[in-house]
Amino acid sequence: MRISDSGSGMRVAVLGMALLGGTVAALAQATFDFTGHWTGTGTQTGKSPATLTADLMTGSSPKVFTGTLTIQGANQCTVKGKLKRHDKIMAHLTGCTDGSHVLLTGKLDTTTQTITGHFVSVNAKKGKVRRGTFTLTKGAASPSGAFLDAPERAAP
Numbered sequence: 001m002r003i004s005d006s007g008s009g010m011r012v013a014v015l016g017m018a019l020l021g022g023t024v025a026a027l028a029q030a031t032f033d034f035t036g037h038w039t040g041t042g043t044q045t046g047k048s049p050a051t052l053t054a055d056l057m058t059g060s061s062p063k064v065f066t067g068t069l070t071i072q073g074a075n076q077c078t079v080k081g082k083l084k085r086h087d088k089i090m091a092h093l094t095g096c097t098d099g100s101h102v103l104l105t106g107k108l109d110t111t112t113q114t115i116t117g118h119f120v121s122v123n124a125k126k127g128k129v130r131r132g133t134f135t136l137t138k139g140a141a142s143p144s145g146a147f148l149d150a151p152e153r154a155a156p
Helices: 006-029
Strands: 036-044 049-058 064-071 075-083 088-094 100-109 114-123 129-138
Touching: 036 114, 049 075, 049 129, 075 100
Parallel strands: none
Antiparallel strands: 036 049, 036 129, 049 064, 064 075, 075 088, 088 100, 100 114, 114 129
């Protein structure tokens, strides 16, 4: 009685190579160049929107980014984030001027170069938790409609 067929081994090998190729393609899509100026808004639940500006750069790995994020032009935080599977973003904001620690979770749209998501902010001094939503767009005009001044864009 014949149990195996020489063709089944070939099918398994082809299937394995296809799965490996799909995994490599998925890993290749999980990189993005975060380097640049980002602008947007953050809205705390029940409050008016706040202006966000960030200067980010890709870190030691293509999935890691670091930089600074400024809220309403006054509260500056250090950003350390990571691009996860399915273009999900997780970033920690520490060392904020107002003493808060913030966790950003969102989704990166690589086509529009926009991150949208939610935040949770905890004020270390008061222990107050704030929640809300945010949107950041790479290289976009500021929410007021004008580009923020940058030395490389200075007028002649």
